[in-house]
Structures are given as structure tokens and as C-alpha cells.
Amino acid sequence: MKQQRLITSPASVRVGEPDPARRDALRRGACACLGAGLATVGVSPARADEPASQRPAPGDRLVLAAGDEPPRPLVASDVKPGAKPLQVFPFDAAAGVVRDGSRLNKVLLVKLDPAGLDDAARSRAADGVLAFSAVCTHQGCDVSEWNEAEKALLCFCHFSRFDPARLGQVVAGPASRGLPNLPLKLDGGLLTVASPFSTSPGAKAAG
Template sequence: MHRSDSPHPDSPPCASRREALRLCGGALAGLASGLCTPAFANDDPAGARPQAGDRLVLADGEGQRAPLRLADIEAGAKPLMALPLDAASGTVRDGSRLNKLLLLRLDPASLEPSAARNAADGVVAFSAVCTHQGCNITEFSTEKGLLLCFCHFSQFRPAAGGERVAGPAPRRLPMLPLKLEGDVLVVADGFTSRPGATL
């Protein structure tokens, strides 16, 4: 079997050396190299995956963006598109679309344990990239409480930790665990699973 592994100008970088090693392991390194540029290029904080201590900012903001606070997330509203902010360097991690996040504020009493343990006073964060073919998740049904992917109509339940409830996606949406420092939303840990398509 021939496989094109050479880095291509259009190929995105891998998330980070540490994450790639964690996700791939030695035996699967070859497979991972087929999915991204095998240069572990992202020591650049903008392209690195969110890490503990990161803050969150609105994805469509410009210039200096203020870290989001609990009061910025309206309960029961449609999800906000957000990005992680490297607190140390002040860099918004917008170098990879796999860092896009959906923020929702749900009734804490409605959260199942898989969501509650990663929530901050009802605020939950999910990867905004569908686990089927990698499309952006932009739609939310407030009636059904479901996130919806426009490409192939996979549906996910945020209150159940991003569980897939319909459509072709083979796995749940990765969560990004959150905590509060004062009233500021802070990333508590990395994604619960690899964001992006399942190929």
C-alpha cells in the first residue's frame, strides 16, 4: 500500500508533540503521520490544543479579547463560539480549527455525571468540530437540547457529556473540562478525547 506521507503546504500541523505521542503511541505513529504534518510543528501556542490554566475568549472577537466570565454565558441561550487563550503569553489559540469550542450554560441539575464533572456552575465546553467528518457544529435546538452538525446531521446531547444521539458520528463530542477562578472561566484539563473527524 502506498501512502502519501510527505508534508504538504496545505497540510495542518499536528496539535503538539506531547498530545500526538499521547494519542498515537509508538505503534500508531505512522497512522498519525498520515493525518497531519509529522513535524510536531506546534510549539506555537496559537496552534497548540487547550491546556489547563487557559482562559476562554469569543471566537469572533478582534484585538484584545477579555477572558469570558460566568456572567457572559447566558443560561439556556444558544451556544457561544469560543477559543482558548494561553494565559501565559496572552495568545489566542486560533491556529487550528480543532480548537474551536462551543460554550453552553445549562441547569446544573440537568447535567448527567459525565457532563457535571467537567462543568463550571453549569457552563460546559465542547469541541465545535463533529467527530464524523470534521464539520463545524453551528446549530443548537433549544427545544430538544441538542447540538446539530450541518454536514450529515449528527446530533449530540450536551447535558449527557456530548453523547451522540443521532446521525453517523461514531463517538461523542470531546469536552473541555472547566473550572472557575473567581468568576473567570478557566480550562481545568485538556480535551477528554481527540477533537476532529474519526477516520
């Protein structure tokens, strides 16, 4: 059997192959690097399956990232036209879980005149309110500001700007892809997630 042939004596280790102790050390180092890489985008391997770290799901409400206690689901009138975008997290009301276990779940809300939206954006808005990932697609910084002159979302790290009326497409700066959008609907007057992010949030379009 294979297990009986794996470990014999030092003389059985072939020339050019790492010894078992070195091989185990390399394997542990690779796992540590992988874990560190996942942590930089806000998802710890040990927490990826926890409810608070799972991506927004249809039916989730939206609550302020600042953290009301208890969480208060938002309505469309909470989002003011021309104001700084609201930073929010999805909220699984049935389970009582705010999905704030990953920064990739942070969402920006802006309110625009529905008449100024293209057809695709209008179909994903709720009473003029649009939702986008708050993580820049360039290098993962926070998109947090509103440029009123350009009607654009702004990342201060490298000044990428995104047009929410065109579903977050890049209008300036080094970002190579638009912000993922999160389709919304109104349910009982509450802002509600209609379907998942259009693409994976973060600096890389990974699953």
C-alpha cells in the first residue's frame, strides 16, 4: 500500500527532492500566505461561511454601517439627492444578522433623478436609489465621496470616478472596471436587495 512506502529511512529520500520536514514547512508557509492574501480583501478563510460574511442576498434589508442598535432598515427617503453617499451593510432581518463580517459587503447608496438614469440603471434602482460596492476596483480602497459637479462617486486613493447613472462605469482615473452594482427594490417601503452583486466586489473580479 502507498502509505507503507512513503516513510522508510533518510537513504530513501531521492536526490533533488525536499525532505519531509522541509516539504511540510513549505506547505505551512504557502497556507499562511494564502490566508494573508484573503485577509487583505476582507475575507478570512475561517469566517467565509459565517452568515455575517456572506454576500448580500435577495430579501436582505440595508442598515447604516455606523451601526444603529437595533439595526434599522432604511427607506428610500433616508437617502438624500446630492448628499454624500450612505455607507450601509446588508441585513438579514429573518436571522437578525448584519452582514458586516467582510468589508467587501459594504455598500454605497446614492439617490438620483430616475429620468437621468439609463434603462439598465433604472431597472436596478428603487425610487431613484442605487446601490454599489464601496470597494474601489482599482486597488481596493474605499469609494466614499460624491463629486457633485460630475455626479460621480469618488475614490480618494487614486481619484477613480464612477458614474452611478450608468451603472457605475468608470469615467476617470486608473480603475479598469466599473463598480459592481447591487439591484434594489422596495418591499413594504423598505430598501431591499433584489439580486446579488452584478460582479464580484473588490480589486479583482474573483468569485
